[in-house]
Amino acid sequence: MLNNIKWLFRSGDNSRGCGEDREIVVSSRMRVARNIDGVPFEPKMKVQDAHYLINLIRSVVETRFKGHYLDLQKITHLEKESLLECHLVSPAFIRGDKPAGVFITDKGTVSIMINEEDHLRIQGLTCGLDLPYVSSEVFHIEETIGEDVQYAFHETYGFLTSCPTNIGTGLRASVLLHLPGLVFTNEVEKVLTGAVQIGMAVRGIYGEGSEIKGSLFQISNQHTLGVKEEEMIETMTKLTHMIIDVEKKARDVMLTKARNEFEDKIFRSLAVLKSARVINTDEVLNLLSAVRLGAGAGILKDITLDVVNEILLVSRPANIQLYFGEVLEERERDIKRAEYIRKRLGGDGQ
Amino acid sequence: MLCDDCQKRPATIFFKEILPKKTVELHLCEECAQKRGLATTKKMSPIELLQKLLKEKTAQDAQVICSGCYLSLAEFKRTGRFGCSKCVDSFGSYIKNLIKKVQQSDKHIGRTTRPGEKKGMEIFKLRGQLKKALESEAYEEAAKIRDKLKDFGVENVE
Ligand SMILES: [Zn+2]
Ligand SMILES: [Zn+2]
Numbered sequence: 069m070l071n072n073i074k075w076l077f078r079s080g081d082n083s084r085g086c087g088e089d090r091e092i093v094v095s096s097r098m099r100v101a102r103n104i105d106g107v108p109f110e111p112k113m114k115v116q117d118a119h120y121l122i123n124l125i126r127s128v129v130e131t132r133f134k135g136h137y138l139d140l141q142k143i144t145h146l147e148k149e150s151l152l153e154c155h156l157v158s159p160a161f162i163r164g165d166k167p168a169g170v171f172i173t174d175k176g177t178v179s180i181m182i183n184e185e186d187h188l189r190i191q192g193l194t195c196g197l198d199l200p201y202v203s204s205e206v207f208h209i210e211e212t213i214g215e216d217v218q219y220a221f222h223e224t225y226g227f228l229t230s231c232p233t234n235i236g237t238g239l240r241a242s243v244l245l246h247l248p249g250l251v252f253t254n255e256v257e258k259v260l261t262g263a264v265q266i267g268m269a270v271r272g273i274y275g276e277g278s279e280i281k282g283s284l285f286q287i288s289n290q291h292t293l294g295v296k297e298e299e300m301i302e303t304m305t306k307l308t309h310m311i312i313d314v315e316k317k318a319r320d321v322m323l324t325k326a327r328n329e330f331e332d333k334i335f336r337s338l339a340v341l342k343s344a345r346v347i348n349t350d351e352v353l354n355l356l357s358a359v360r361l362g363a364g365a366g367i368l369k370d371i372t373l374d375v376v377n378e379i380l381l382v383s384r385p386a387n388i389q390l391y392f393g394e395v396l397e398e399r400e401r402d403i404k405r406a407e408y409i410r411k412r413l414g415g416d417g418q
Numbered sequence: 419m420l421c422d423d424c425q426k427r428p429a430t431i432f433f434k435e436i437l438p439k440k441t442v443e444l445h446l447c448e449e450c451a452q453k454r455g456l457a458t459t460k461k462m463s464p465i466e467l468l469q470k471l472l473k474e475k476t477a478q479d480a481q482v483i484c485s486g487c488y489l490s491l492a493e494f495k496r497t498g499r500f501g502c503s504k505c506v507d508s509f510g511s512y513i514k515n516l517i518k519k520v521q522q523s524d525k526h527i528g529r530t531t532r533p534g535e536k537k538g539m540e541i542f543k544l545r546g547q548l549k550k551a552l553e554s555e556a557y558e559e560a561a562k563i564r565d566k567l568k569d570f571g572v573e574n575v576e
Contacts, residue, residue, distance in 0.1 A: 295523070
């Protein structure tokens, strides 16, 4: 049913362009959690409640917005994994056993999960740094739905969620950062500890933060009560700007102190991607980290960040299978992945 | 791994400081880290804090029942998840204290929602009626339903 899923592979809203500082900020994301008053929350929800909620929300959402609805019980395991790899759903969502589904807007930038841990999880993303834009997209949908259904809301605690850690705004904002400079200068831990001190959570995006995993780090807010949505977004944005500044300085240090070594690493990485015949996701992540750095610093003139982002996304295990439209074993995937990357980068022996 | 300082308790806090000429690495237990004033480097996340607090149980927990969904406080402490929008008030001061510790705040100051007439249920019903009318080829009836939906600001009706 998802034969033509290439629309899923767009990371962010291409028609609008990306946010700022793309060479450091891979993406900005935000989600809000909402529950419907009078309908039992997840632990007490029966199958008929789940169906009722899906029908109610679909009827509202599908009359108000243009997009696709995917019934989680009708799509394959591979398609679920692909939605996860595209950051359109959460891990808990695809592993749940209740009737559930996700509505994805035509632009592919906002998704509405129905029957996640909360009745609704509305989430948006864009490339680069632009949380205010993501927030406006998400809250436009949140407000529109809120005109048709009554959200569970409490005088003191704000929006009620299934888990006490989301209560209040129900808002989780995050930025995915590429920090090879700070990894090189050994400052990454210090900088990220500072983020934790002001109440943010930090994690390596594909495993705990190490250079081998592509120098990618995700920062998100931890608290949802006692702080206004706009303030949270401002704090996250300010913090991100601060990290961008130190990362830029670190990159300068890196490229001044060891220019030849880094150019060597960048060009070698690109050469491997252009000619490999068998390649796994970890190696892609590692090599792309260097290529991303080279593209951002203007060392690799022919490589755009769009291409880097696309390869990062399409190379993931489920996406590569959907890209070729066939179920592939691990070994076959590594071969097909190499083939796709060579083609994408105009490498040899396509 | 044992704590570098006391060599007795297991080390739970790993501390790394990169200085100009050397890197200092310490593996400490919570107590010794506190003595050195380093305990703040490992802050508990709200989820870790919640899980820790939920372990404090009392004999009365099974008797405290939510009036909205019949979830007991004992059940809540097992899963850490509310069963309905009335749970927070049903569990009263326990929840007040829990939320204050987990969220480091006890009052929402953000966006609100406007209570009032919600059209969702009505749209839902009308869409059902429209589908039926179209199936039975009652086009006049269908046109009337479409008009009603348009009154709700709904344009996108196939
Ligand atoms: Zn000790
Ligand atoms: Zn309840």
